[in-house]
Amino acid sequence: MLRCARALPALTALAVLLGLGASGAALAEGSRTLHPATGPGSTGNRGVMDLSNGLYAGVARQRQFLYVYAQAGEVILLGSRNRSNGGDVLVYNPQSFGARGNETIPAASNFSCASQAGRGTIANRAQELAGPNSADLTATVPNGFAPCWYVAPSTGIYGVRFTAATSGNQTNTADIADPRISTSLVSAWDVTVRANLSSLADLNGRVFTYAWAIYLTANGRVITNDLHYVSSDGFRYRQTFRGLDPNRAVFYANPKGFIDAGAPLYHDLRGNSADVNAGPSFTAGVTAEAPTYPMFFSDVAPAGPNAVEVNRVLSALAIPLVPQQPQLSAPTFVGNAGGYNTTVNSGGVFTFTTLNTLTYEIVIRRGSVGPGADPNHPPGCVDDYDPANVCNRVLTGVALSGNHAILWNGLDNAGFAFPVGNFDFQIVGRNGEIHFPMIDVEGNA
Incomplete structure (x- = not known):
């Protein structure tokens, strides 16, 4: 059973x-x-x-x-x-x-x-x-x-x-x-x-x-x-x-x-x-x-x-008898083409520093690019930071106090490459998880 x-x-x-x-x-x-x-x-x-x-x-x-x-x-x-x-x-x-x-x-x-x-x-x-x-x-x-x-x-x-x-x-x-x-x-x-x-x-x-x-x-x-x-x-x-x-x-x-x-x-x-x-x-x-x-x-x-x-x-x-509030600083991204730039299907590395945290969550927002503009984009996706949105990409893991470098392979949650364009990201450090x-x-x- x-x-x-x-x-x-x-x-x-x-x-x-x-x-x-x-x-x-x-x-x-x-x-x-x-x-x-x-x-x-x-x-x-x-x-x-x-x-x-x-x-x-x-x-x-x-x-x-x-x-x-x-x-x-x-x-x-x-x-x-x-x-x-x-x-x-x-x-x-x-x-x-x-x-x-x-x-x-x-x-x-x-x-x-x-x-x-x-x-x-x-x-x-x-x-x-x-x-x-x-x-x-x-x-x-x-x-x-x-x-x-x-x-x-x-x-x-x-x-x-x-x-x-x-x-x-x-x-x-x-x-x-x-x-x-x-x-x-x-x-x-x-x-x-x-x-x-x-x-x-x-x-x-x-x-x-x-x-x-x-x-x-x-x-x-x-x-x-x-x-x-x-x-x-x-x-x-x-x-x-x-x-x-x-x-x-x-x-x-x-x-x-x-x-x-x-x-x-x-x-x-x-x-x-x-x-x-x-x-x-x-x-x-x-x-x-x-x-x-x-x-x-x-x-x-x-x-x-x-x-x-x-x-x-x-x-x-x-x-600790009183929990310490989490802090996250210096979030940035370095792509394979240097700076914030990367080529399709390549991704890059997110870096950030945390204090009083246990885990992290990075959401890369792909946006509302329609299926006509991108055949790999599933229809019906919305423009948000929802980690469950298949058009976005979510990266999670353990992040105790210190410096962190997280690799992204350039793909979304459905396994398709992000197309050419500009994309925002959000990094959250958590404790109490x-x-x-x-x-x-x-x-x-």
Whole structure:
């Protein structure tokens, strides 16, 4: 069966989609954040954590790996639906975990929830919603669970991995109201940071990942939750699912989406299997860019309820808290005949300098030359800077801060040579560009 992955169009720096809107305080971070009692994610089905080892599009594991920022002495509290049935929660001290979304699991963890007997079980939906009691159990929340806990020995970003149950498997229904024990999945999970062992005050906004891997184990089950992202240049986004039917899928974000000849493709990727790692697009030379941007489960709005803690994470990741505006200067063209002049079918080189940019777009406007004047000119073309206009030529690619030289071969988007004449061009430098690949989704209500 042919499977597709969707990449959304880019947003320019002046058209930034912020994750705005007020939200109430949440107890704990984890599946409760994805599926709260009310609001986005409270209806539809549960995005159940996948623990498989497949590799989507060659860049993102089906196996979920999480990150959590903690300061020295703070407490990381943990829980899982699988804990009482042999499931574990493992914590790894700050270190390099390899490729984002395709992490290398360290040989040994620095903490295992199994070392604290009787701790870490989220037994039902009520406990999932309530979150953990204090680590030392001197303070409780109504319906709270007894977490396992780890005191952070140093300030940094820790790795967290959940494991499957070893017994008591229950059929996964992806029912939000009924989290199930699973020997291959994790239905309910929690990673919460607090200041000390007796605290009940959650430091939300500390947990993130680079790829969200889920498995609902059947089609016709849909998700309605939010995810939150921050690009490497500091722009913040909210992604809202509105009845997406993924079955098994992975979600992430990066600056280019899918790549064709080094430039963003701005189209779907076509594969030939559930892993979407081979097929028509790959045969044509298209590749998938790896997950790049951190994805949060809690609101990341600059003025939102988690702003202080999110900013701590972004600072640790060296992501600016306030995006820098893009700048482009000294645009020019040098043709093969010298200066701005070129011969038909030859083209030339565009040069420009950018600051605080990620990508560029050059549109060469061919104009409204009629088919009578130029037999190669498709009829019905309009005189504009539309990059999709087949009479124009669009050149796109990556352009980080610095000097750039982009070659043009003299052809339009349809592959015909520009005729004799004078033609204007437009160069745009962008930041805040983001793509949201959704690998192997099946439908959207």
